[in-house]
Amino acid sequence: MLKLTNVSLRRSANLLFENVSLTVHNGQRVGISGANGCGKSSLFAMVLGKLQADTGDFSIQAGVVIAHVAQELSVTEKAAIEFVIDGDAELRDIQAKLVMAELQNDGHRSAELYAELETIQGYAAQSRAAILLSGLGFKTAELTHRVASFSGGWRVRLNLAKALMCRSDILLLDEPTNHLDLDAVMWLQDWLQSYAGTLLLISHDRDFLDAVVDNVLHFEQKSIALYTGNYSQFERARAERLAQQQSNFERQQKERAHMQSFVDRFKAKATKAKQAQSRLKALERMELISAAHIDSPFHFEFFKPQRVSNPLLKVEKATLAYGDNIILDGVSLSIKPGDRLCLLGPNGAGKSTLIKLLAGESKACSGTLEAAESLKVGYFAQHQLEQLDSSATPLLHLQRLDKRATERDLRNFLGGFGFHGDKALDTVAPFSGGEKARLALAILVYQKPNLLLLDEPTNHLDIEMRYALSAALQEFTGAMLIVSHDRHLLRTITDQFLLLANGKATPFDGDLDDYADWVKNQAKVSEQNLLTNQSTCSNKERKQQDAKKRQQQKPLRDALKKAEKQMDKLSAEQLLLEERLADNEIYSAEQKTTLNTLLEEKRRLDNTLEAAEETWLEAQDALEG
Numbered sequence: 001m002l003k004l005t006n007v008s009l010r011r012s013a014n015l016l017f018e019n020v021s022l023t024v025h026n027g028q029r030v031g032i033s034g035a036n037g038c039g040k041s042s043l044f045a046m047v048l049g050k051l052q053a054d055t056g057d058f059s060i061q062a063g064v065v066i067a068h069v070a071q072e073l074s075v076t077e078k079a080a081i082e083f084v085i086d087g088d089a090e091l092r093d094i095q096a097k098l099v100m101a102e103l104q105n106d107g108h109r110s111a112e113l114y115a116e117l118e119t120i121q122g123y124a125a126q127s128r129a130a131i132l133l134s135g136l137g138f139k140t141a142e143l144t145h146r147v148a149s150f151s152g153g154w155r156v157r158l159n160l161a162k163a164l165m166c167r168s169d170i171l172l173l174d175e176p177t178n179h180l181d182l183d184a185v186m187w188l189q190d191w192l193q194s195y196a197g198t199l200l201l202i203s204h205d206r207d208f209l210d211a212v213v214d215n216v217l218h219f220e221q222k223s224i225a226l227y228t229g230n231y232s233q234f235e236r237a238r239a240e241r242l243a244q245q246q247s248n249f250e251r252q253q254k255e256r257a258h259m260q261s262f263v264d265r266f267k268a269k270a271t272k273a274k275q276a277q278s279r280l281k282a283l284e285r286m287e288l289i290s291a292a293h294i295d296s297p298f299h300f301e302f303f304k305p306q307r308v309s310n311p312l313l314k315v316e317k318a319t320l321a322y323g324d325n326i327i328l329d330g331v332s333l334s335i336k337p338g339d340r341l342c343l344l345g346p347n348g349a350g351k352s353t354l355i356k357l358l359a360g361e362s363k364a365c366s367g368t369l370e371a372a373e374s375l376k377v378g379y380f381a382q383h384q385l386e387q388l389d390s391s392a393t394p395l396l397h398l399q400r401l402d403k404r405a406t407e408r409d410l411r412n413f414l415g416g417f418g419f420h421g422d423k424a425l426d427t428v429a430p431f432s433g434g435e436k437a438r439l440a441l442a443i444l445v446y447q448k449p450n451l452l453l454l455d456e457p458t459n460h461l462d463i464e465m466r467y468a469l470s471a472a473l474q475e476f477t478g479a480m481l482i483v484s485h486d487r488h489l490l491r492t493i494t495d496q497f498l499l500l501a502n503g504k505a506t507p508f509d510g511d512l513d514d515y516a517d518w519v520k521n522q523a524k525v526s527e528q529n530l531l532t533n534q535s536t537c538s539n540k541e542r543k544q545q546d547a548k549k550r551q552q553q554k555p556l557r558d559a560l561k562k563a564e565k566q567m568d569k570l571s572a573e574q575l576l577l578e579e580r581l582a583d584n585e586i587y588s589a590e591q592k593t594t595l596n597t598l599l600e601e602k603r604r605l606d607n608t609l610e611a612a613e614e615t616w617l618e619a620q621d622a623l624e625g
Helices: 040-047 080-085 089-103 107-119 122-135 140-144 152-165 182-193 206-212 231-243 246-269 274-293 351-359 394-401 407-415 421-425 433-446 463-475 487-493 512-581 589-624
Strands: 002-011 014-024 029-033 055-060 066-068 170-174 198-202 215-220 223-228 313-322 325-335 340-344 366-371 377-380 451-455 479-483 496-501 504-507
Touching: 002 040, 014 055, 014 215, 014 223, 029 040, 029 206, 029 231, 040 170, 040 198, 066 152, 080 122, 080 140, 080 152, 089 107, 089 122, 107 122, 122 140, 122 152, 122 182, 122 512, 152 170, 152 182, 182 206, 182 512, 198 206, 206 231, 206 487, 215 231, 223 231, 313 351, 325 351, 325 504, 340 351, 351 377, 351 451, 351 479, 377 433, 394 407, 394 421, 394 433, 407 421, 407 433, 433 463, 463 487, 479 487, 487 512, 496 512, 512 589
Parallel strands: 029 198, 029 215, 066 170, 170 198, 340 479, 340 496, 377 451, 451 479
Antiparallel strands: 002 014, 002 055, 215 223, 313 325, 313 366, 496 504
């Protein structure tokens, strides 16, 4: 389906990859991996025809339909569900042709188009779009809201739903989980597992890749290699290759020893709780994959908290609201040193609201919150990226925190977050989302918190930085509360879960696999309700369309009746004529003139009857089509 032969590609003076030859076949599910800026998105641009290879040959199977998520965020007054249905170009094309046929009062053409609509299950489009939107976190009432009324992150989800609505042969997805919560990520994972086309997926979510892809395309050192298997299998294969390189051997062994010591230490403390055992398995897996990250540019660790108290933070019977709407009621929570707590729950359940309360950025409507005198919160949320000083450098951000620190020490610290050399002296303004997220994390770590409140910390981070963050969090000795859609991160750093649902916060006794089952059960209920509602709407629409169809088919039915009447009349005349021709006397010499007249009349009747039958067949075919 896709074939590269000795392809090289540049962006300006930057060579992304050269002399690459590979083939992606129909139905393959390919995860695309590599450092930021290596050319992953440029490969997508080549597939979409927006970039041409500098050398070599790139070909794609003719006639394929390619779906991708639009980068621009639409600002339109169109309803969300109609915007998503626009992704089904074939459906919209038929609907547009139907409008034209009806304007031209072309009953025959309208009948054909209604048949095409039935063939592609066009009447189910509303239900299909509603299920996509529900899976991505939209409430039923929001389906008819204007696209322009949604925030940027939600419009990204609308663009994703629109791409999934397309009847595509190739689906290109570039970081589709970045703006999704955990529930939506789980839903998208299930949807992609049933996708019948060829999938090209750029993602830094290891668990998501493992569940969805069967091949990995890895960009490295200006080359691209295609590995068979999911992401974990790719990591092991790459780790084995790297282990064979003598220059990396010593560093690899040190990384493995570090990971093993942590696993051993945790085993000594582990209970038989299911989530603890699940975390142990994840940590043991971390040891297996650590060798694949020995060339990572990111290495840092959290400082040991200077002071701790027990508990660090305590919430009693708190009620939390957003505007006039109560989101959570009766929340009681005690956070102690060493706690590693993950918040679970559907979108809008109050996860970010609760974190803001704990961070001191919002207040409860009722209830109490008690903080220890030694409490020092490290709070990470996406809005903090926007609060960075765009005119300042990474070095200056830290110098403002610690005026006594030497420039050398600060630059060494920043190097662990990927700000090497002159990068530490660049202003923040042109930084990518990933660079800003790394700087925000560096600032957080430098302040030596004893309680971490992390709200989607992996957004914009690539796999190498996620790995470094996971390793650092494992060693963190303070308390931690996190919301994340990165299940690999959650499995390796958390051992307690708090479920926020239906206005309550309750301990969740299970692991992430159990939570996935809970999400699926909730989704089934929601989908059934949606299908019921959409079925009512679809039945109404179908009745309206059937009425239109009957109206458009009236000329065909009239033509059919007219042809039937004419055929009956002609058949009767033909029968009488045949009876007269069956009389032997008509063939006598005296009746010759009469015979010729009767034979001529029979020829006329036969031709007329044949034409009437042809008219009847055409009308019947049009009605049945």
